[in-house]
Amino acid sequence: MKNRIRIERAIMNITQADLAEKIGVSRQTINAMESNKYVPSTVLALKIARLFGKTVEDIFELEFED
Amino acid sequence: MKSRFLFPHRFKLMGWIIAIPALILGGFVLFNDLSFDFLTIKLPFKYYFSDSFVIGSSKTQFNDEVSVLNFTDEVAAIGSIIGLILIAFSKVKIEDEYVTITRLESLQWAIYFNFSLLILATVFVHGMAYFQVIIFNMFTPLVFFIVRFYFILFLKPRFEKN
Numbered sequence: 014m015k016n017r018i019r020i021e022r023a024i025m026n027i028t029q030a031d032l033a034e035k036i037g038v039s040r041q042t043i044n045a046m047e048s049n050k051y052v053p054s055t056v057l058a059l060k061i062a063r064l065f066g067k068t069v070e071d072i073f074e075l076e077f078e079d
Numbered sequence: 080m081k082s083r084f085l086f087p088h089r090f091k092l093m094g095w096i097i098a099i100p101a102l103i104l105g106g107f108v109l110f111n112d113l114s115f116d117f118l119t120i121k122l123p124f125k126y127y128f129s130d131s132f133v134i135g136s137s138k139t140q141f142n143d144e145v146s147v148l149n150f151t152d153e154v155a156a157i158g159s160i161i162g163l164i165l166i167a168f169s170k171v172k173i174e175d176e177y178v179t180i181t182r183l184e185s186l187q188w189a190i191y192f193n194f195s196l197l198i199l200a201t202v203f204v205h206g207m208a209y210f211q212v213i214i215f216n217m218f219t220p221l222v223f224f225i226v227r228f229y230f231i232l233f234l235k236p237r238f239e240k241n
Binding site (some may be wrong): 039040041 | 172173175177180232233236
């Protein structure tokens with residue numbers, strides 16, 4: 014599964030630590046998500062989408078293998 | 080998986096304070112036969128669960144009426160176990176879903192790794208030396224879990240930083 018978290022984060026110009034604090038998770042979680050090592054739960058995906066002002070489908074995309 | 084069985088974050092430091100001396104003491108007990116005299120107790124009856132390891136050893140004391148037990152190794156073992164449990168299962172500063180999943184996967188990894196090594200040790204180590212393997216095996220699952228869990232959380236991101 015691909016995600017555009019890093020891109021959106023760059024658009025908003027905040028660091029991983031800032032993003033983590035805004036959502037209420039640890040910086041390791043943001044790092045793991047951006048490195049495609051971790052698929053967030055639905056609640057977390059919704060929170061991220063809301064923070065960036067987009068929908069969940071805008072930020073997360075299913076890949077062929079999923 | 081809510082963190083129901085985890086200790087508060089403060090307990091981690093207490094875990095280190097208990098575990099490090101206990102493990103060092105255990106090392107000395109195991110390899111240097113260290114035993115503190117003030118930890119020896121004499122029971123006025125024969126305690127059933129304290130038979131000498133080697134049958135017919137000349138070191139058995141007072142076979143019939145009393146048992147003499149030294150508690151240095153017990154203190155080392157219990158201290159190590161309690162300390163390692165506190166280190167392993169204290170909450171991280173920010174508990175979120177990623178930490179929960181990482182904790183579960185690290186536990187699985189530690190069990191796999193521990194039993195693989197145990198199988199290898201069972202094949203290659205025999206006789207009385209295997210007794211030492213068993214003693215190490217009391218602590219290695221927790222140690223491997225601690226190493227793996229904190230490696231994934233803190234060291235791996237540092238290696239992959241770009």
